[in-house]
Amino acid sequence: MADSLPLVYVVPVMVGLAVVSLSVAGLSSALEARDRGLSVGSGLTLPLRETARLMRQRPRRTVSADRLLWRSASSAVIPLAVLIVAFVPLGAHALVDHPLGLVWINALDVVAWAVMWLLGWGVNSVTGLVGGYRFLALALGYELPLMFALTAPAIAAGSLNLAEISATQDGLWFVVWTPVAFVAYCWGVLGFSVRPPMDPGAGSDVNGGILAELAAVDRLLVLAGRYALLVAGSAAAVPLFLGGGAGPLLPGWGWVLIKTILVSGLLVLAGRRLPTLRPDKLLELGWVVVLPLVVAQDLVVSVIAVATN
C-alpha cells in the first residue's frame, strides 16, 4: 500500500467523479432534448436544474417503510461509486493501491445487488418490490459473464493489482485481444449501475420499479449515484482494458479521465439506442451465449499467457 496516492487526492478524485457524472447525465438529457426537438443546450444543463428541483422538494416516505434499510440503500449508491474509483490508478498510482484491487472491484459490484434490492424492498410498495426482484433476476444474468470478463486482464497480466495490469499493456491494450471480455464487462457496468438498456428494475413497464417512491434528496442521491456508478465502472475499464494512463503528451491522469469519459459516453449512447433488456430474455442469453463466449475468451488469453511466459 506504500504506492497509494496521498489522501489529499481524495478531493480532486471526488470532484472529478462528480463533474464527469454530471457531464454524462448532461449528454443523456441533451440527446433526449434533441429527439424531442428541443434545444440541446437546455438538455445539457438539465442535470443541474433537476438537482435544484430535487433539493427543493419536501422529503417523502411511505407508510410502514423500512426506513433504515431504505435510507441506507439510497445513501450507499454514491459511496459505492467512490470506492470503485478509489482502486483505479490515475496514471501510475491509485488512491488505494491494493494487490487485490480487481477482487475489490468485483466485491463492490456485488454490493450493488444488495443496495438496489433494498431500495425496492425497504419502501413497502408493490412497485418497488417487483423492481427490486427484477433487478436481482437481471443480475443473475450479467454477473457471471462480468466476473469471467474481469479475470481476462488478470490472466493476461498475471496480477490482480490494477496498476500492474495497466502497466503490462505496454503498446498493446488488452481490449485489442480481449474484445469479448471488454463487451461483457461494459454490459455488467450497465447492469450494476441500473442504466438503460439494463434497467428493467427501474423501468416504466413496472411503474418505475425501485425509483417509483423516491422523491427529494433521496431521489437525487439514487439518480446521481446511478450515473456515478456508470462512470466508476467505465473508469475501472481503463486500467483493465484500455491501457490505463498510456497516451501521448498528456499526463497519465489526463488520459484516464479522457478514456473514462469516452467509455461512459458510449455506454450512454448504447443505452439510448437499445430497448430495455427484459430479465427473462437476458438470463438465458447471459448463461447460454455470453458465458461460454467469455470463458472461451479466457481460454484464449491463458493460452497466450502460457505461451509468452
Add this chain to the structure above:
Amino acid sequence: MASLLFLLVASFGIVLALRVLARWTAVSASPFEVEPWLSGHPPTEHALSRYHARWYTASVVFLAFDVEMLFMYPWAIVVGHLGPGAVVEMFGFLLMLLLAVAWARREGAFRWA
C-alpha cells in the same frame, strides 16, 4: 486499509452533507408520510411479503458457479508460471460446469414462464 476506511467515511460524509443541505434548501424539511403509489388507489395490504421469485432455479445454478468462480482469481496470477497443465485443468473444470449449465438449460432452469 486505513485509506479505504477514510474514503468510506468521506463518501458517506458527502451524502450526509447533501442530506443536511437539503433540509435548508427544501420547501419543508419535515418528511410527510403517504401510502405507496398505486395509480391513485389506497393499498389493500402491505407490500412486504413472500415473493414468488420464479427464477429460483437459476439462482441455485448461479450460486454453484459463483463459488467455483472464486478459484479463478488465485489461478489467474500463477497460470503463466505453471504452464499448459494449469490451463488444461482449469478449463476442463469449467467445461464440466458449462455442461452442467447446458443440462440446467435443458431442464428449463433459465426459462421463466
Add this chain to the structure above:
Amino acid sequence: MGWCIAESAADADVLAVLGAPDEAFASVVDHVWAQMSEPRVRVHVQAGSEATALLDEVRERLRLGARRLTGPDVRRGFTPSADAMAPEHDDQDGAAAHGDHHDHDGGHDHSSMMMPDGIPLAEGAEDRDGLEMDELHLPLGPVLAHWPAGVVLRVTLHGDVVVDAEVEQLAASGIGRRDDPAVRAARLLDAAGSVLALAGLPAEFARVRRLRDRCLDGELHDGHEVAQFGDRLGRRRVLRWVLSGLIAEGSHGGSEELHARLTALFEQARAELDGDAVPPVAPAVQALPALVRGMELAEVRLWVAALGPDLAPGLADQEMPAEAAHG
C-alpha cells in the same frame, strides 16, 4: 426542457386534470395529489385551448411557490378502524421504530398486531407450483403514464405474475370529442409511442410523439411518413427480440405477438391517413382480465398500452396523467 410525464406521484410536480372528473375520478385525483411532494401545483384544464397558458402559469407558480404550499404530514386514503389510525408526528427521519409503535401507545389494540399502521398484512395463496406465496393487489390506472384513459385494471399478483384481474372503466369527461381520421391516427400513434416508451426507447417515443403532434396539426397529408417510420422500426432486430414471446390470446381475433401489434398500429394509422382504414376486430375492455391472466406485470403494461385505442376508444386524447415539470 419542456414538460414530461411523471411515472409516479413521487416524481410529479404538477397535477393537471383535463375535463370534468366525476366523483370516482375526483377521489383518485385527490389521492394522487396527497402523494405529491411540495412544491406542487394542481391545475384544472377546462378546455384544450387554455392548456398552454395554464401550463405557463404553472411554471411560474412552481418557481415562486414556497412554504405556504406545504400540506399535512400524514396523508392517507386508507381508512382503518379509528384506534389504529393514531398518526404520529416525528419530524426526525429514520429514528422511530415503526410498525410496532401502537403497542407502545398502551397495547389496547389487538388488531394492530395484524394491521401495522392500520393496513392488513398480505395473505397467502397457493402459487402455480403449489407453494404457499403471498398475494398482492395492484390497481393499474387511471392515473398512470402510458396507460389508456379511464381504464382501471385491478390485478392480483404472485410475485410479478398476474393470477387474476378485474377491469372497470371510469366515466368519460367531456373534452375533445373530435373524431376524424387525423384524431384516430393520432390515437394509434399515441398507443405505439406508449409501447415504445414502456419498452425503454425514449428516443423513438419522442419521435412518434412529434409525428403525432404534426398529425393533429394537419401537417401530415398522407400516411407515407407514418408507414416509413413503422417500417424502420419493424426492422430493429433487438426490439423484435426483446418483444418476442409476448403473446396475447384473444387480441384481435386470435393469438397475437406484441411486435406484430406494434407494427399493426403504424399500419392502421397509415390507413387512417390514407383513407383506406377498415374498422379492426378489437377486444373490448371486458376481455382484458382474461387477456392478461398469466402475464407478468411488465407484459401487462406493454399489452394494455398497445391495445389502448381499442380499449378506450374516443378517450385517448383526454389522457392527462400527473406531469413532472423539468422546467
